[in-house]
Amino acid sequence: MQHARVAAVLWLAIAASPSLAQSPLKLPSGDEDYRELLSEQRSGPCERCGVVQGIRTRTQPGPRAKNPAPVIAPSLVTTPIVGTGSTVEDARQRDAPVQIYVITVRYEDGTFAFIEQHDEPSVRKGDRVQVVEGRVELRND
Numbered sequence: 001m002q003h004a005r006v007a008a009v010l011w012l013a014i015a016a017s018p019s020l021a022q023s024p025l026k027l028p029s030g031d032e033d034y035r036e037l038l039s040e041q042r043s044g045p046c047e048r049c050g051v052v053q054g055i056r057t058r059t060q061p062g063p064r065a066k067n068p069a070p071v072i073a074p075s076l077v078t079t080p081i082v083g084t085g086s087t088v089e090d091a092r093q094r095d096a097p098v099q100i101y102v103i104t105v106r107y108e109d110g111t112f113a114f115i116e117q118h119d120e121p122s123v124r125k126g127d128r129v130q131v132v133e134g135r136v137e138l139r140n141d
Contacts, residue, residue, distance in 0.1 A: 048131040049139060050107040052123050058116075059097045103136050105129060 028034050103115045103123070115136050123129055128139045 046108070046130060046139075048107065050105045050113075050129060050131075052125050052127045052129055052136070053104040053106050053112070054125055055104070055121060055123075056102050058100045058102055060100060062096050062098050105131060105136065 028036075098118065101117045101119075101121050103117065103121055105113045105115060107113065113131065115131060115134060117135065121136055123136055123138055129136050130139050131137075
């Protein structure tokens, strides 16, 4: 019993020793320090890397413009009837449906993500990808 206590005290003394402790904390003080920290983060394992499991398209209605006409009564709204020039055509194009690509990615940790993009993706099912700022990019490795 006495030997176990002596061993425990020695182990605690070694663990708490300042020579074995980590170096003192250094906080970033400038832009160069921040760049260095960001590059160190990227050098480790990729947290948002995975494999494309599928790509599908979805159509959603375009953004609707707010009715510029004032509301006279709750059941009565004024609306302009005549449009000139390209105003009517521009309004129709603005209300046209928008095609969205939904890319399903299975991350290396087993979780799934559904990333929506408005432009056609350059990746295919089975490609190894990395998600950067909400966009799916092909990995270089």
